[in-house]
Amino acid sequence: MRLFAILSLLVALTGAAAAADPSERLADPALEQRARAISEELRCLVCQNQSIDASDAQLAKDLRIIVRERIAAGDSDDAVRDFLVARYGEFVLLRPRAHGVGLLLWGLPPLLLLMAGAGLFLAFRRRTATSGTESLSAEEEAALKALSQEGDESPRL
Amino acid sequence: MIVEFGHFALFLALAVAVAQSTLPIIGFFRRDPALMAVAPRASIMQLVLVAIAFSALTYAYLVSDFSLLNVVENSHSEKPLIYKFSGVWGNHEGSMLLWALILALFGAAVAAFGGNLPQTLKANVLAVQGWVSTAFLAFILATSNPFLRLAEPPMEGRDLNPVLQDIGLAIHPPLLYLGYVGFSIAFAFAIAALIEGRIDAAWARWVRPWVLAAWIFLTAGIAMGSYWAYYELGWGGFWFWDPVENASLMPWLVGTALLHSAAVMEKREALKVWTVLLAILAFSLSLLGTFLVRSGVLTSVHAFATDPTRGVFILGILCLFIGGGLGLFAFRAGTLRQGGLFAPVSREGALVLNNVFLTVAAGVVLFGTLVPLIVSAFGGAISVGAPYFNTVFGPLFGATLLVVPLGPLLAWKRGDLLGALERLWAVFAIAALVALATAWMKGETHIVALFGLGVAVWVLVGAFAELWTRSRFLEAGLLVGFRRLAGLPRSAFGTALAHAGLGVTLLGIVATSAFQSETIVEMKPGDTATVGAYSVTFDGLRNAGGPNYSELVATMTVREGGVVRFVVEPSRRFYTARQMPTTEAGIRTHGLSQFYVTLGSEGSETGSVVVRMWDKPLVTLIWLGALVMMAGGALSLADRRLRVGAPKPARRAASVAAAE
Numbered sequence: 001m002r003l004f005a006i007l008s009l010l011v012a013l014t015g016a017a018a019a020a021d022p023s024e025r026l027a028d029p030a031l032e033q034r035a036r037a038i039s040e041e042l043r044c045l046v047c048q049n050q051s052i053d054a055s056d057a058q059l060a061k062d063l064r065i066i067v068r069e070r071i072a073a074g075d076s077d078d079a080v081r082d083f084l085v086a087r088y089g090e091f092v093l094l095r096p097r098a099h100g101v102g103l104l105l106w107g108l109p110p111l112l113l114l115m116a117g118a119g120l121f122l123a124f125r126r127r128t129a130t131s132g133t134e135s136l137s138a139e140e141e142a143a144l145k146a147l148s149q150e151g152d153e154s155p156r157l
Numbered sequence: 158m159i160v161e162f163g164h165f166a167l168f169l170a171l172a173v174a175v176a177q178s179t180l181p182i183i184g185f186f187r188r189d190p191a192l193m194a195v196a197p198r199a200s201i202m203q204l205v206l207v208a209i210a211f212s213a214l215t216y217a218y219l220v221s222d223f224s225l226l227n228v229v230e231n232s233h234s235e236k237p238l239i240y241k242f243s244g245v246w247g248n249h250e251g252s253m254l255l256w257a258l259i260l261a262l263f264g265a266a267v268a269a270f271g272g273n274l275p276q277t278l279k280a281n282v283l284a285v286q287g288w289v290s291t292a293f294l295a296f297i298l299a300t301s302n303p304f305l306r307l308a309e310p311p312m313e314g315r316d317l318n319p320v321l322q323d324i325g326l327a328i329h330p331p332l333l334y335l336g337y338v339g340f341s342i343a344f345a346f347a348i349a350a351l352i353e354g355r356i357d358a359a360w361a362r363w364v365r366p367w368v369l370a371a372w373i374f375l376t377a378g379i380a381m382g383s384y385w386a387y388y389e390l391g392w393g394g395f396w397f398w399d400p401v402e403n404a405s406l407m408p409w410l411v412g413t414a415l416l417h418s419a420a421v422m423e424k425r426e427a428l429k430v431w432t433v434l435l436a437i438l439a440f441s442l443s444l445l446g447t448f449l450v451r452s453g454v455l456t457s458v459h460a461f462a463t464d465p466t467r468g469v470f471i472l473g474i475l476c477l478f479i480g481g482g483l484g485l486f487a488f489r490a491g492t493l494r495q496g497g498l499f500a501p502v503s504r505e506g507a508l509v510l511n512n513v514f515l516t517v518a519a520g521v522v523l524f525g526t527l528v529p530l531i532v533s534a535f536g537g538a539i540s541v542g543a544p545y546f547n548t549v550f551g552p553l554f555g556a557t558l559l560v561v562p563l564g565p566l567l568a569w570k571r572g573d574l575l576g577a578l579e580r581l582w583a584v585f586a587i588a589a590l591v592a593l594a595t596a597w598m599k600g601e602t603h604i605v606a607l608f609g610l611g612v613a614v615w616v617l618v619g620a621f622a623e624l625w626t627r628s629r630f631l632e633a634g635l636l637v638g639f640r641r642l643a644g645l646p647r648s649a650f651g652t653a654l655a656h657a658g659l660g661v662t663l664l665g666i667v668a669t670s671a672f673q674s675e676t677i678v679e680m681k682p683g684d685t686a687t688v689g690a691y692s693v694t695f696d697g698l699r700n701a702g703g704p705n706y707s708e709l710v711a712t713m714t715v716r717e718g719g720v721v722r723f724v725v726e727p728s729r730r731f732y733t734a735r736q737m738p739t740t741e742a743g744i745r746t747h748g749l750s751q752f753y754v755t756l757g758s759e760g761s762e763t764g765s766v767v768v769r770m771w772d773k774p775l776v777t778l779i780w781l782g783a784l785v786m787m788a789g790g791a792l793s794l795a796d797r798r799l800r801v802g803a804p805k806p807a808r809r810a811a812s813v814a815a816a817e
Contacts, residue, residue: 022679023761041544049399049542054392056758094542101532101539108524109549112517120509124501 021061026068035068038080041095042067051094160225163213164304167254170206170261171294173199177264178287181280185352193276196283197268203290204265211245211258214303218245224310227251227303233316233734235704243327244317250303252330256447257293259331259338264290267342267367274363281349282342289341292474300467316705316734325385333378333405337443339371340412344440344482347433351485354492361423361432366794368419368436372412373790379405380783391727391740391755393771395669395779398546403526404446410519411439414512421508425569427497428505430490431512437486441479442519448475449526500571507564507572514557521549558612558663561656562619565649566626580626581619588614599672606671613667617660620653647796655789662782668775676770679760689772691752692716698766706732711756711766713743722747727754727768749781750774 026032039053044060052060052067063084070080084092096102177199184192217225218241221234231248232241240247246255264286271279297303346364350356382405387395396402415435421428448471499505525541532539562584566577592611627645630638674689682697696712710728714721727743743754750773757767 021757021767022677041542043540043542049397050392051542054394089538091538091540094540095544095548096539096541101528101537105525105528105541105545106549109517109521109553112520113513113553116513116517120501120513 021064024061024064024068026072031071032068034077035064035071038067038071038077039064041093042081042084043092043094045088045092159213160217160222160304160306163210163216164302166206166209166213167294167298167304170203170210170257171291171298173203173206174287174290174294176287177203178284178291181284181287182352185277185280185284190276193280196280196287197271200261200264200268200283200286204261207254207258207261207294210304211254214251214254215242215245218242221314223312223314224306225303226305226307229307229311229314231317232314233705234313236317236322237704239324239327240317240322244321246330247317247321247326250297250301252334253293253297253301254303255331256334256338257290257297259334260286260290260293260341263338263342263367267345271363277353278346278349278360278363281352282345285345285348286341289345289478292477296470296474300470313734316732319706319730319732319735319737319739320389322705322732323385323389325381325389329378329381329385332374332381334447336371336373336375336378336405336412337408337447339367339374340408340436340440340443342367343371343415343436344478347436348482348485350433350493351489354489356429356433356493358423358426361419364436365416365419365423368412368416368439369790369794372409372416373787373794375405375409375412376783376787376790379409380780384780388742388744391742393675393742393753393755393769393773395666395776398543400526400529401450403522403546404449407519407522407526408439408442408446410515410522411435411442414515414519415439417508417511421497421505425497425499425505427499428509429493433490433493434486435512435516437479437482438516441475441482442523444475444478499569502567502574503572504564504567504569507560507567510560511557511564514553514560518550518553518557521553522546525549555609555612558616558659561616561659562622565623565652565656581622584615584619584622587618588612603671606667609663609667609671613660613663615660616663617657620656620660624649624653648793651789651791651793651796653789654792655786658782658785658787658789660782661778661785662780665775665778665780665782669773669779672774673776674772677757678768678770679762679765680768681760681762681765686768686770688770690717691722691772693754693768693770695768698764701728703730705734706730708741709756711743711768713754713768715745715752723752725752725754727756729756746777749777751776 026035036053040051042052042063044050044052044055044057044063046059047055047057050057050060052063066084067080070083075083081093090096090102096105098106177196180192180199181196184190184195214227216222217228218232219238221228221232221241223229227248227250231251232244236244244251246252264283267274267279267282267286271282274282343364346360346367350360379402382402383395386397386402387393415432418428418432418435422432497505525546529539529541562581563574563577566572566580567574588611591614592607595610596607624642624645627649628638628642633641676686676688678686680686680695682695685692685694687693692715694714694716696714698709698711701708701710708728708730710726713725713727715723715725723745725743725745728741730739730741731737732739740755740757745752753771753773755769757769760766
């Protein structure tokens with residue numbers, strides 16, 4: 001899970017410090033960066049699969065301003081998201097939260113890997129078990145006996 | 158008259174497809190060679206008929222025949238010629254016809270080049286191809302007929318969606334469909350094997366070239382689509398995890414897995430059942446991809462309801478082929494004998510690991526793509542966007558990439574992990590060195606970026622480790638080394654190139670994501686802004702236009718250290734027929750990097766405009782890497798062991814390779 005968290009930062013990496021529209025920008029660069037990171041993960045509700053940070057739509061602009069107003073008012077990142085979810089529903093979050101169906105979304109990858117791992121482990125164990133302890137058939141047993149007796153009868157030097 | 162001729166040819170093609178899907182199978186069960194021999198002839202006949210239909214529709218577009226509803230809805234008499242041509246498949250009906258044409262093309266190719274296939278296998282494979290053809294032709298004729306006439310033709314058409322009026326549309330869908338439909342051959346081979354209840358290494362040798370060809374086309378289609386979205390949408394990104402993109406990524410992931418497991422099967426007779434399953438899954442995802450994109454299911458579930466017959470038909474086709482294929486698999490897979498034991502640490506083991514990661518990744522993408530659809534079907538609304546996919550897909554694919562250089566260094570059956578790692582220490586050192594040097598030079602301390610860079614170099618350099626160790630430069634000297642290198646099979650070079658391409662693409666992604674500079678600023682003519690090491694002067698705006706749009710072009714001079722480097726001209730277009738604005742990015746390639754400028758909305762003062770500018774270091778590597786991957790695939794395809802119709806030299810070459 002730690003790796004997941006670290007790698008998720010890769011996304012945040014792409015964002016420089018400036019807002020989509022310079023006129024909306026917050027004066028404090030630290031706050032602006034937070035606003036930008038949040039905006040990149042909010043859906044522009046009237047666009048096709050675009051974040052409010054990337055979109056030119058009027059609604060996206062309004063939402064960007066709301067995000068910055070909340071942050072300037074001292075809200076935490078989660079509080080800003082909660083505020084927007086209360087208004088627009090879970091649909092506004094491009095990164096689904098881990099409850100309900102979201103739990104399934106976040107749980108699926110590790111679950112699939114675990115299942116695949118268990119399946120592989122069982123398959124290999126079954127194979128080595130069958131190929132390792134497979135008992136000989138009656139004819140093979142007889143042939144082996146014949147061979148070893150043959151060996152016994154051969155003259156020893 | 159020509160249009161009616163095409164329409165009629167399409168009906169005939171359906172009749173031929175029905176014959177192709179039934180007679181050879183009956184022939185197989187009755188052991189009747191005459192009935193089985195229907196298959197190749199029917200496939201070639203079908204190609205001719207579908208080609209006639211497609212040409213007729215193309216003709217209607219070229220002459221702007223506005224008595225056809227399809228032409229009215231998607232064309233315009235003043236549209237440039239190339240878009241009249243590519244506009245044929247820039248809509249649902251036409252693209253389905255293109256799909257059917259490519260399907261017929263592949264079927265005819267199997268008939269023509271499959272001379273060395275056993276007659277029963279050939280008959281069954283082509284019959285299964287016939288089922289797919291029948292389904293698609295029936296779907297086109299019943300619900301998506303491009304040949305429908307209008308009683309009162311209008312004077313002018315409604316034009317093609319402006320975003321699609323680009324050279325990208327001429328190339329991207331055909332490439333993608335060549336990939337999708339190529340997997341139908343693997344599917345047909347898999348179903349034929351299940352029907353016959355017999356499968357062996359020869360089967361894998363026959364299937365591999367088709368899978369490889371499909372994979373090359375799909376890689377090309379995805380890369381092309383990505384670049385198209387990059388320059389056409391003007392958002393500066395190259396992959397948006399849009400459902401439409403995911404639809405093409407899923408078959409690619411499973412197809413890549415199939416490519417590798419078929420290799421195991423050909424060499425070692427292992428993973429037979431798994432390979433058959435992957436073949437079915439790859440085509441199932443291709444079908445899903447085709448319909449997800451083309452039916453409008455994705456953008457909204459309600460589009461499904463606006464045309465229920467089409468939706469129900471699509472659902473029927475999906476259930477029939479995916480359900481039927483998997484059902485047959487469940488029912489008959491037990492009859493396929495497993496062979497080829499191997500230890501967990503072995504080349505086979507590494508390929509199994511690759512398969513696990515790729516299929517899990519495909520599963521995750523599938524689930525993430527379908528969840529919003531399922532939720533909205535129950536009246537809810539949830540978004541699964543880029544942040545989710547990046548977080549989940551990144552680690553999964555990253556783990557796969559770490560193993561890539563290792564696989565080819567492990568021996569078949571039982572490998573020596575420590576020995577392989579020992580041979581890779583130099584690669585590891587290079588990767589670490591590059592990451593550290595970058596950290597020192599760029600002052601970049603972000604651990605994820607450095608890790609990504611290291612992985613990219615690890616994959617890129619490690620790809621050649623197999624060639625290096627197999628030619629024994631260190632032990633045998635340069636001369637013998639080169640002779641041994643020249644003697645290695647082409648597929649070894651293919652593997653190395655394809656893996657290296659993966660590293661190249663990753664390098665581009667990491668460099669762009671981590672080291673790009675971005676500036677968004679409101680500018681008036683005469684203003685200067687800086688982005689990265691460049692200063693950009695906004696010289697002014699001018700009006701321009703094309704045959705079916707008007708345009709506002711900005712001229713910007715880019716200087717580095719006071720010296721003029723280049724001029725970029727981003728623009729905003731307005732397409733009159735559809736009343737639709739588009740943004741045309743101004744892109745300038747310098748070396749492997751690109752400078753990218755788009756015009757946003759109008760600024761607060763009159764005459765000012767919001768400008769987004771990026772300097773994207775090494776961004777072209779993302780797509781060049783795909784080209785390298787394709788070259789690797791093509792090289793493997795050229796390997797005589799895999800060439801279609803060369804079974805005897807194949808055995809000799811294989812034994813030579815095995816002896817090494």
